[in-house]
């Protein structure tokens with residue numbers, strides 16, 4: 001008898017609702033994104049990234065006192081231990097910065113003595129403290145990764161600077177003008193959180209086994225690296241280099257589509273009419289283009305966007321404006337996705353805490369389509 005009850009397979013879990021979350025709401029119908037109820041555009045305009053991190057972890061925006069205490073903690077944990085620097089130095093200079101960042105987070109976990117001694121790592125206090133440490137140290141890790149590639153010495157953090165100004169100081173050895181710091185801070189807020197995307201889901205799967213928060217973040221970094229997810233911001237810059245100038249965008253696109261290539265920085269699993277974060281990041285990119293006097297960049301940006309809309313009706317995602325923005329700020333292309341890590345560690349760890357608070361092991365089913373049962377000769 002044929003099986004008439006074969007389960008429906010949802011490839012890529014497309015359209016599958018797996019849990020609830022109170023951290024963010026992605027709404028493709030209204031093209032909106034809320035963090036804990038607040039529109040992300042308002043957070044980007046009114047709040048620092050530190051305030052956004054506090055909101056994601058605690059559910060509410062901080063009072064002045066709470067923010068001061070939070071900033072003190074963040075500033076106190078910015079330094080990178082010699083052991084972590086040594087571990088990074090053991091890697092070849094050719095290692096991709098995403099691999100450097102993933103390794104550094106893994107090393108931080110291995111150095112955490114609590115993990116060696118007991119299983120309190122699933123307790124909320126432990127997870128919150130360690131999330132803060134990773135959040136505070138990631139700028140130093142990313143800065144170290146870029147400066148090392150350039151054969152430059154490490155720059156120590158400054159505790160008189162906010163998160164974004166200090167981040168840029170550690171990468172470039174100086175604090176850039178306000179317009180650059182603001183654009184960078186905006187990008188951090190926009191990248192911070194996006195419900196059950198692939199890397200966040202990875203973090204939740206790892207957490208669901210009652211593993212620790214470092215392991216969850218290490219795995220999430222691996223998931224983010226791929227060009228269908230966070231790796232797209234780096235890939236956008238490679239596309240821009242391939243195209244060269246605005247007048248070549250249409251011909252380049254026609255050929256790329258004929259070769260069935262996916263155009264990096266376009267399309268989204270959830271948003272089908274444009275990514276809610278793009279207008280805010282595009283506005284930030286425009287301020288950078290004016291600041292650095294790079295009209296050529298926006299001409300190429302617009303030409304490819306218009307050609308893609310005309311050919312496929314597919315809109316840009318957040319990685320499309322972020323890639324050129326980070327390029328103008330002076331980051332190496334390979335460091336773009338690590339910047340995404342530094343922002344998204346807030347969202348990932350908020351999800352780790354949410355998962356732990358109402359845990360169920362994540363373990364879906366599959367339909368077997370391999371050979372029928374057979375026997376090893378002689379068995």
Ligand SMILES: CC(=O)SCCNC(=O)CCNC(=O)[C@H](O)C(C)(C)COP(=O)(O)OP(=O)(O)OC[C@H]1O[C@@H](n2cnc3c(N)ncnc32)[C@H](O)[C@@H]1OP(=O)(O)O
Nearest residue numbers: 227228229230232261262263264265266267268269317319
């Ligand atoms: C921050 C982020 O992570 S945002 C995502 C960043 N990733 C990228 O920019 C990579 C490029 N984009 C893509 O590959 C896809 O749009 C994804 C992976 C993001 C989403 O993909 P899915 O939801 O699985 O949509 P899917 O791949 O099925 O696309 C539907 C159709 O649109 C096409 N399409 C979607 N995105 C693109 C693209 N960027 N370039 C060309 N065609 C595309 C697909 O080829 C497919 O066409 P078909 O129906 O003729 O086969």
Ligand SMILES: O=C([O-])CC(=O)C(=O)O
Nearest residue numbers: 193194196197198269270
């Ligand atoms: O939501 C997604 O699938 C990808 C994305 O935009 C993000 O993680 O920011």
